[in-house]
Amino acid sequence: MPRFTSRLFIRGVLFLGVVYFLIPIWWLLTASTKSSSELFSSPPLWFGEDFALLDNIVAVLTRQDGLFVRWMLNSLIYAGGGAIGATLLSAAAGYVFAKYSFPGKGALFGAILASILLPASLLVMPLYLLFSSLGMINTMWAVIIPSLVSPFGVFLARITAQESVPDDLLDAARIDGAGEIRIFSTIALPIMGPALLTVFLFSFVGIWNNFFLPMVTLNDAELWPAMLGLYFWGSQPSELNYHFVITGSLLSIIPLAIAFISLQKYWRVGLTAGAVKI
Amino acid sequence: MTTTTAVRTIASRPPRFRAVGRTTIRRSQRRAIWLLLLPFLVLFVFSFVVPLVYAVVESFFTEKRSGLGIGGERAFAGFVNYVNAIQKTDLLEGVGRVLVFGIVQVPLMLIVALALALAVDALKGNYPKFVRLSAFLPYAVPGVIAAILWAFLYLPGTSPFVAALANVGIDVDFLSSDVVLWSIANIVTWTWTGYNMLVIYSALTGIPQELYEAAAIDGAGAWRIAWSIKIPLVAPALVLTTFFSIVGTVQLYAEPTVLKSYSSAITSGYTPNMAVQDVAFGLNNYGVAAAMAVLLALGTFVLSFGFLRLANVITARRAAV
Numbered sequence: 081m082p083r084f085t086s087r088l089f090i091r092g093v094l095f096l097g098v099v100y101f102l103i104p105i106w107w108l109l110t111a112s113t114k115s116s117s118e119l120f121s122s123p124p125l126w127f128g129e130d131f132a133l134l135d136n137i138v139a140v141l142t143r144q145d146g147l148f149v150r151w152m153l154n155s156l157i158y159a160g161g162g163a164i165g166a167t168l169l170s171a172a173a174g175y176v177f178a179k180y181s182f183p184g185k186g187a188l189f190g191a192i193l194a195s196i197l198l199p200a201s202l203l204v205m206p207l208y209l210l211f212s213s214l215g216m217i218n219t220m221w222a223v224i225i226p227s228l229v230s231p232f233g234v235f236l237a238r239i240t241a242q243e244s245v246p247d248d249l250l251d252a253a254r255i256d257g258a259g260e261i262r263i264f265s266t267i268a269l270p271i272m273g274p275a276l277l278t279v280f281l282f283s284f285v286g287i288w289n290n291f292f293l294p295m296v297t298l299n300d301a302e303l304w305p306a307m308l309g310l311y312f313w314g315s316q317p318s319e320l321n322y323h324f325v326i327t328g329s330l331l332s333i334i335p336l337a338i339a340f341i342s343l344q345k346y347w348r349v350g351l352t353a354g355a356v357k358i
Numbered sequence: 359m360t361t362t363t364a365v366r367t368i369a370s371r372p373p374r375f376r377a378v379g380r381t382t383i384r385r386s387q388r389r390a391i392w393l394l395l396l397p398f399l400v401l402f403v404f405s406f407v408v409p410l411v412y413a414v415v416e417s418f419f420t421e422k423r424s425g426l427g428i429g430g431e432r433a434f435a436g437f438v439n440y441v442n443a444i445q446k447t448d449l450l451e452g453v454g455r456v457l458v459f460g461i462v463q464v465p466l467m468l469i470v471a472l473a474l475a476l477a478v479d480a481l482k483g484n485y486p487k488f489v490r491l492s493a494f495l496p497y498a499v500p501g502v503i504a505a506i507l508w509a510f511l512y513l514p515g516t517s518p519f520v521a522a523l524a525n526v527g528i529d530v531d532f533l534s535s536d537v538v539l540w541s542i543a544n545i546v547t548w549t550w551t552g553y554n555m556l557v558i559y560s561a562l563t564g565i566p567q568e569l570y571e572a573a574a575i576d577g578a579g580a581w582r583i584a585w586s587i588k589i590p591l592v593a594p595a596l597v598l599t600t601f602f603s604i605v606g607t608v609q610l611y612a613e614p615t616v617l618k619s620y621s622s623a624i625t626s627g628y629t630p631n632m633a634v635q636d637v638a639f640g641l642n643n644y645g646v647a648a649a650m651a652v653l654l655a656l657g658t659f660v661l662s663f664g665f666l667r668l669a670n671v672i673t674a675r676r677a678a679v
Contacts, residue, residue, distance in 0.1 A: 086580065086581075087481075090477045090480050090481060091481070093473060093474065093477045094474065094477050094478065094481070094489050097470075097474045097477075097489070097493065097551075098488070098489055098492045098493075100548070101492045101493055101495060101496055101548070101551075101552055102492050102495070103511075104496075104499075104504075104507045104508060104511060104548065105495060105496075105499075107507070107510070107511060107518070108507055111510065111516070119515075119516060120515050120516065123518075124516060124517065124518035124521065125518045169397050169398040169401065170398065172394040172395065172397065172398065173394065173395050173398035173399070175394060176390075176391050176394045176395045180387055180390070180391050182388070182391055192402065194659075195402070195406045196605065197605055197655070197658050197659055197662060198406065198410065198655055198658075199608065199609050199630070199631055199634075199651060199654045199655055199658060200609060200611065200631060201611075201630075201631040201634035201635055201638075201647075201650075201651050201654065202409070202410065202413050202634070202648075202651035202652065202654065202655050203405070203406065203409045203410070203413075204635070205409075205413065205634070205635075205638045205639075205644065205647055205648065205651065206408070206409035206410075206412035206413050206416070206648075207405065207409050208639075209412070209644070210404075210408065210409065210412070225401065225404065225405065226405040228401050228405075229398070229401045229402050229405045229406065231402075234398065259386065259390075260386050260387055260389070260390030261390055261393060261394070264390070264394060285498070288500060289500035289501055289502070289612075291500075291501070291502050291611075291612050291615075292611055292612070292631075292635075296635075296639065307500055307502045307503070310502060310503065310506065311502050311506075311615075311616060314506045314509070314616060314619060315616075315618075315619040316619075317619050317620055319515070322510070322516070325506060326510065329503045329506055329507065332500070332503060333498065333499050333500070333503055336498045336499075336500070337495065337498050339498075340494060340495070340497075340498040341491065344491070344494075347494070
C-alpha cells in the first residue's frame, strides 16, 4: 500500500477511536447545560436554547439539604484516606519483599497476588457479617479498612524498590549504624516516592469507583460515597430526576479527570510496570 | 597495594567476629521485616483471608432461621449448598451469559486496543498526546457513571443513536432483552479499551529501534514490521490485558446493576456476582450464597490460570519454531 493512503487509513482509525471515546463525555457536557424539559426537546449532541448549567449545579448541590456535597466529601475521605494508608502499607510491604529474604516469602507474595482473583461477592458477604459482629456496620471504617489493602500496590512497590533502591546504599547506611526502620523511612521511601504516587493514584481511583462494598455495608445515606448516591438517584428513573443524575455525574468525575490529566506522567509509570513485568 | 592489604585484613579477621556481626544484622532485620510487613499483613488477613475462610466454612453449613432471622439452628450440610447453588438456574444462566459476553467482548476490545496502539505508534509524534489523553479519559470515569451515561445514550428519549438510526429506518431498542447484554459489553469496551491500548502502547515504545531498522534493510514494509515484529513483541502485554479482562468479566457487576433500573430485561441475578448478592442479601441464604461465591472463585482461577497456561504453551511453541 502506498505510504500516503496508509497514513490516511491510520489517521482514520485514530479519528474513529477518539470520537468513540469522547462522544459520551461530550454528551454529558451538553446534557448538563439543559433544563429537564430541554433534555428531550433539543438535539441530543448539541446545546439547548437555555444555558442551565448553573441552575442544574445549584439544584444538585442543594437537593435534600446538600446531600450530594456530603457524598462528595465522603468519597474524598474514603478515597483520600484509604489511598494514603494503602500507599504507605504497600510501600512497607513491597520494600520487605524486595530487600529481605525470609522463609515463605514466595508463597506469601503469591497469595497476595492471587487475592486479586477473588470475586467481590465472595469477600463482601463475610465482611458484612464480620463488621456487623464488630458493631462497625454503617460506619466509615467498614469502607476504609478493606480499602487499605492493595495487592496491586504491593506488587508495584516491590518492583519499584527492586529497581530504584540500590542494595549498596542500604549496606552503606547499615555500616554507618542506621537502624533498619530508619533506613526504610529516610532512604528507601524518598527514592520510591514518584512511583508511590502511582500507587496512590491507582488506589484513589479504585476506592472512588468502589460501589459494591459501600452498598452492602452502609445503610445511612449520610455516609454514602458519591457513586452509591448517584446510583441511588439513578435507580429512580423518573424523568424529573434525570438532570440531577446527569449534572451530579459530571461533578463527580471532575476531581478524577483533573487528577488524571495533571498527573499523566505517573500513570504511565504504572502502565509500563504492568505491561512489562508480569 | 593498599587494596590487597585491605582484602587480607578482612580475610584474616577472626571468624567468630564475622559470625557475631551477621547474626546481629539478622536479628535487627527480622524485627524490621515484622514491623514493616505486619500492618499490611494484619489488614490483608482481615479483609481477604478471614472472609475467604469464612465463606468456605459457611458454604458447608445451613442455617434454619427462626422468625427473627437471627440465632437459627446451624447444621453441617456437606455439599447440600453446592447442589442447591448449581440447581439455581439463575446462577447457571448468569455464568453462561458472562461466558458468551467474555468470548465476544474480550477479543474484540483487545483487537481494537491493539489496532489503536499500533496506529498511535505508527504516527510517532504527530497526534499521540491528544489521542492518548482521550483514550484514557473513559478510564477516569467510574463504572457506575459510565453505566449511567450510556443508559441515557440508550434511552429512546435522550439517545442520539436511537433517533439517528430511526431516521435511516433501523429501529433498535438497546435495552431490550436481546440486545442489552451487548449494550453492557459496549460500556465495558468503552471504559477499558483506552486503558488496554495504553498498556500495549507502552510495551511498543519499549521495542528497540534497531529491530525496525534491521527489518527495513531486509525489505520489510510497515505492515510486515507490525505483524512480524511489533505484535509478537507486545505479546506479554496482550497476555496481561487478556488476563485482567477475564477476571473483570467474571466479576461483572456495577454496569448491569445500574442498567437494571433502566431495563426490565436485567434480572436481579443477571451476572454471577449479582446472583450471589441477591441470594445473600435478598433471600438471606448465606450458605447457598457462600457456595455460589466459592464456585465462582474456583471458576475464576480455572479460567484465568487456564488462559495463562495456554498462553505459555503458545509462546513456547512459537519460540521453538
